[in-house]
Amino acid sequence: MERVNIAFLGFGTVGTGAYKIICNNGDTILNSDGIRLNVVKVLVGNIHKKRSICLPEGVLTDRFEDIIEDDSIRIVAEFIGGEYPAKNYIEQCLRKGKTVVTANKEVIAKHGLYLTKLAKEHGCGLLFEASSVGAVPVIRIIRESLQANKISKIMGIINGTTNYILTKMAEEDLSFETALQQAQDLGYAEPDPTADVEGYDALYKLSILSSLAFQTQVRVEDIYREGITKISKEDIQYAKELGYAVKLAAIAKKTEDGIEARVHPTFIPEKHPLASVRDSFNAVFINGDAIGEMMFYGQGAGDMPTGSAIVSDILHACQNPCGGNFLDVVKSNSIRVTDNWKTAFFIRMTVMDKPAVLHAISGCFARHNVSLWTVVQKGSGDGHSKKTVPLIFITHEAEEREMRAALEDIANVKEVTEINCCIRVEK
Numbered sequence: 001m002e003r004v005n006i007a008f009l010g011f012g013t014v015g016t017g018a019y020k021i022i023c024n025n026g027d028t029i030l031n032s033d034g035i036r037l038n039v040v041k042v043l044v045g046n047i048h049k050k051r052s053i054c055l056p057e058g059v060l061t062d063r064f065e066d067i068i069e070d071d072s073i074r075i076v077a078e079f080i081g082g083e084y085p086a087k088n089y090i091e092q093c094l095r096k097g098k099t100v101v102t103a104n105k106e107v108i109a110k111h112g113l114y115l116t117k118l119a120k121e122h123g124c125g126l127l128f129e130a131s132s133v134g135a136v137p138v139i140r141i142i143r144e145s146l147q148a149n150k151i152s153k154i155m156g157i158i159n160g161t162t163n164y165i166l167t168k169m170a171e172e173d174l175s176f177e178t179a180l181q182q183a184q185d186l187g188y189a190e191p192d193p194t195a196d197v198e199g200y201d202a203l204y205k206l207s208i209l210s211s212l213a214f215q216t217q218v219r220v221e222d223i224y225r226e227g228i229t230k231i232s233k234e235d236i237q238y239a240k241e242l243g244y245a246v247k248l249a250a251i252a253k254k255t256e257d258g259i260e261a262r263v264h265p266t267f268i269p270e271k272h273p274l275a276s277v278r279d280s281f282n283a284v285f286i287n288g289d290a291i292g293e294m295m296f297y298g299q300g301a302g303d304m305p306t307g308s309a310i311v312s313d314i315l316h317a318c319q320n321p322c323g324g325n326f327l328d329v330v331k332s333n334s335i336r337v338t339d340n341w342k343t344a345f346f347i348r349m350t351v352m353d354k355p356a357v358l359h360a361i362s363g364c365f366a367r368h369n370v371s372l373w374t375v376v377q378k379g380s381g382d383g384h385s386k387k388t389v390p391l392i393f394i395t396h397e398a399e400e401r402e403m404r405a406a407l408e409d410i411a412n413v414k415e416v417t418e419i420n421c422c423i424r425v426e427k
């Protein structure tokens, strides 16, 4: 049996989950890997704060030096989250030759290439399975199981909070605000839900997954991002009527024009496997030239699922202290990331119920090369009144820039009182 001393930076939800797994499943770990993990230091802001777990005397510390200067600590697990000071702590650990395991998607998405280089220079590792899709080992799978494939597309539901909110809006007809409140009551969403509902969390994860899959850096600033705050119950009900589910999709494709990468609300056909991913579950759908289509599904968040990925990375680090530097194959800025992809669109607008309104709108679409697939008019005006009615379009595939230009023109049609929403459709 080998005893390995490890330290934690932070002791929030995921840190507590990882600690519970190490304590409760110590014998299982010993049996499978021949290792007894020993958490010797846990860095926290306030060592006197009441916690749900009581740590042995002397383990809690508020001094980072207690960890960085302790040569018996080979592996450090970081749970602080956010960019700073987490990035600085990780950097200092790597410079000291300590392998770092982290769930920090923001640091890995923004600084992963630099930190991996640093880890290699100092003969240690940087492991980050827990940073994307929680318990689902998709990072290791991309690098160690699918490495013989040319991956052409990743499409995922990689934020549990927004998936929970959209599921409740669809199945229980809740408003966005009520569903968000439920997500907060259940601890899925933070008191400030911006990172989840505005798509930042999914954006960081997509940057990591697509960089690994395409072996080229897909930078955070090159990914289009749109959250779910403007999605209404009406849009979700129309989606259902038309045979779609609305999901916050993270999509990255490698095309002849370069790479496209985007996070936005998306109509997904009900028959697509991702449409049936409900509640706070995550799933990642991958297309590779050898594997065809493959989908991974599971819990993407929470103390125990994310803790499971952390402990797995710690055990890998015990077996191979210089391993896990998965971002070492990623080249920086070698392929253009495009901002003009092609998709179909769902557009809902409110218009005066008068003759020739449809003609004026379809003219705007035509001028920008957008071809219509379906038009639905709801409501019961007499066709000559000042009453407004909802008008719904689904287009064929069109260029993003052309669609934006068409919508600008439509906004100037005087009978169009509002363009309520425009949601991309994945066919």
Ligand code: HSE
Residues within 6 Å of the ligand: 158, 159, 160, 161, 162, 188, 196, 201, 300, 301, 302
């Ligand atoms: N807040 C994230 C989610 C989990 O809801 O999926 C951590 O990335």
